[in-house]
Amino acid sequence: MVYNIKNSKQLASLINYTNLNNIITESEMREFLxxxxxxxxxxxxVSPTYVCLAKEELKDTDIKVGSVIGFPLGFEDTPSKVAEAKxxxxxxxxxxxxxxNLSHLxxxxxxxxxxxxxxxxxxxxxxxxxxxxxTKALEDYQIANASKVAEKSGADYVKTSTGFVSPNHIFENVNIINIIQKHAPKIKIEISGGVDDYKFANQILTAGSDIVGSDQGYEIVKAYKELRENTQVTPKPITLTKKD
Incomplete structure (x- = not known):
């Protein structure tokens, strides 16, 4: 089965375009936006540093702005994370x-x-x-338990990677998707990290991910758009009657 992506607009709607570079300049962030x-x-x-800029630059679009808490290690205490969220x-x-918090897990x-x-x-x-x-830092049973905890506690998504360490093979990602779907069937899934081309993104979506997180989102969609819009096939003329 292949995920039925009809056009580049639909593909873009399934990607969370990510830039969490900690040394990016404001002008570079503007280019990203x-x-x-x-x-x-x-x-x-984007990082908390650039949330206000992103909100301003994207105010006339439908693009949502996401940011991170306890990133990238997750070992802050709960009050600190809650304060970040607020x-x-x-x-x-x-x-x-x-x-x-992987230590707690x-x-x-x-x-x-x-x-x-x-x-x-x-x-x-x-x-x-x-x-x-x-997920790359966890055993399968730990992924299962983390997913169960997230679903039970009211989270909307399990996201599989910060992007610093991530499964880089489709079969690893499929295994992760299967584990999450089995043990936390109501929660949504975002595969993130290592998704750097259209073929991989399509495989991830076909395997059951609800959305893809990638810092290569622009390149993925542009390549797909070029493939779909610049590949023209001229069909040979046919007749519907048999020649004598």
Whole structure:
């Protein structure tokens, strides 16, 4: 089965275009946001530093602005993460991505994780909350438990990577998707990290990811757009009657 992407506009709507570069300049961020506007992605994901700029630059578009909490290690205490969430909410963030505390996960302190995610969800209200679980650092059973915790606590998505370490093979990602769907069937999935071309993005979506996170979103959509719009096939003339 191949995911039925009809055009480049639909493909862009399935990508969260990401730039969490910690040394990016303001002018470079503006260039990134212009690219986002050109192709109209589902969202951009930027650091808290650039949330206000993103909101201003994208105010006349439908593009959502996402940002990160406890990024990239997730080991801050819960009050600190909640404070980050509230600060981002005040800046107008639409989608919140919080890194799970992997120490608590590995120690199987599920009540602490559930309490943190519930507090985060309460803080952001009806805005989207994603829990980044950094799957590359986990065993399969830990991915399953992290997903169950996220679903039980009211998160909207499980996101598979911060982008610093990520599964780079389609079969690894398919395995992760299968685990999440089995153990947390109601939660949505965002595969992130290592998705750098259209073929891989299409495979990820076909495998069951609801959306893709990528810092190569612009390149992915432009390549697909060029393929679809610049490849012309002139059919040979045919007749519907048999020649004598």
């Amino acid at each position: 212009e690219k986002a506007k050109e192709l109209n992605f589902h969202s951009v994901v 600060a981002l909410l005040d800046k107008g963030v639409d989608e919140f991505e919080v890194v799970l 590995k120690d199987e302190k599920y009540e602490l994780l559930e309490d943190e995610i519930r507090q985060m969800k309460e803080a952001v209200g009806d805005k989207l909350l994603k829990v980044i679980v950094e």
